[in-house]
Amino acid sequence: MGFGVFIHRLDSIYDDSPAERYQFPAQYLRRVEACVGDWIIYYEPSKVAETRGYFAIARVQQVIPDPGTSGMYLALVEPGSYLDFASPVPFNGVTGPVERGVLNEQGRISGRAQSAVRPISADDFSRIVELGFAEGAPLLPRLDDDVQSPHFDEEQTPFRFDQQRDRVSLTVSRVLRDRVFRRIVLRAYDERCAITGLKLINGKGRAEVAAAHIRPVEASGPDIISNGIALSGTAHWMFDRGLISLADDLEILISRQTNDLEGVRSIINKTGRALEPRRISDRPHPYFLRRHRDHCFKQ
Secondary structure (H helix, E strand, C coil): CCCEEEECCCCCCCCCECCCEEEEEHHHHHHHHCCCCCEEEEEECCCCCCCCEEEEEEEEEEEEECCCCCCEEEEEECCCCCEEEEEEECCEECCEECCHHHECCCCCECHHHHCCEEECCHHHHHHHHHHHCCCCCCCCCCCCCCCCCCCCCCCCCCEEEECCCCEEEECCCHHHHHHHHHHHHHHHCCCCCCCCCCCCECCCCCECCEEEECCCHHHCCCCCHHHEEEECHHHHHHHHCCCEEECCCCEEEECCCCCCHHHHHHHCCCCCECCCCCCHHHCCCHHHHHHHHHHCCCC
16 A cells, blocks of 8 residues: 555546546556555646645545446545545645655656656655645634634544554544535635625634535535535525525525525525536536435425
8 A cells, every 4th residue: 555646637538536536547557556545645737727736635445447448447436535625735835846756866856746646655645634734724713602622632633653654644533524624615605605695704703604515424425515515504504404405507496395485585696596616626516416406405
C-alpha cells in the first residue's frame, strides 16, 4: 500500500466521479494498484482556470478492468471515504511546491509533476492534508451556545504520524466531516439560502444558514458538495419534511400538502428557482435531487 496523487479535472475526457471511481489507462495500472487500501489526494492541474489545486482525499478500495471501455481500468473509491478539503491547497506554498517529491536533485520541478497518477511520500501527504483541513477559516467554527467550542482532543485526532509504520494514519470523524461539509457548501453558495436568497449574518459573524444534505447521512448520503445545499432554518425544515423539493433544473417545487401555500411562495426566490453555485461541479446532482423527490417530497 502507498499514498498517491490522482489528477482530475472537471472537463476530463475520462469517466471520473471522484467520490466513486477514477478511470485510467493501462499505463498507470501498477501505480494505482499500489494505492489499493490506502489514501490518495485529488489534484486539479494549474492549467485549469481557477484551479483548486489539491482539493480532496479518498481511499482506493479496489481496481477493476472497466467493463465498458476496453483497455481502461477503474479505481473504485471506498464508500464514504471521499472528503473535500476545507481549503483547497495550491501547488506552490511559501517555500515552493508543497508536494516536494516532484522536485529533482537540482531542486527544480521534474516531469513527475505531469503524471496523472503518481506516488507521494508520507511526509508530503501529511503536509498537504494538514493544510487542507487547517483550522481558523471563518466558516468552520460553530459558535452557537448549544455547540461546544471546537476542542476535539480524543474524539478527533485527524492526523498522526506513526514512526513504526512509516505512514500517516488518518481518522476522519463525523465532527470533522460536518465542519468541512458546512464550509464547502456555504462557500459555494456565498452563505446565501438557495431557496430564499437571504444572506443573514449574526452578531458573532456566523452565517445563519445550514449546509443541508440532499440525501441524508442516515440514508448513506455522501459528504460531497453535489449532495449539499445551503438552506436557512425555515427552508431547511420544509426541505427535510418534504414540503419543498427541487427539479433537476433547480425549479423549486412546493408540496400540495403545504397548509400555507401563499406564505411559502412569498419567501422563495422570485424566479421560482434555487440559487446555484458558479462551478458546475458544485451544483446539486440530479441523482440526489431525484431521490429526494421520490423518497421525501410530498406530492
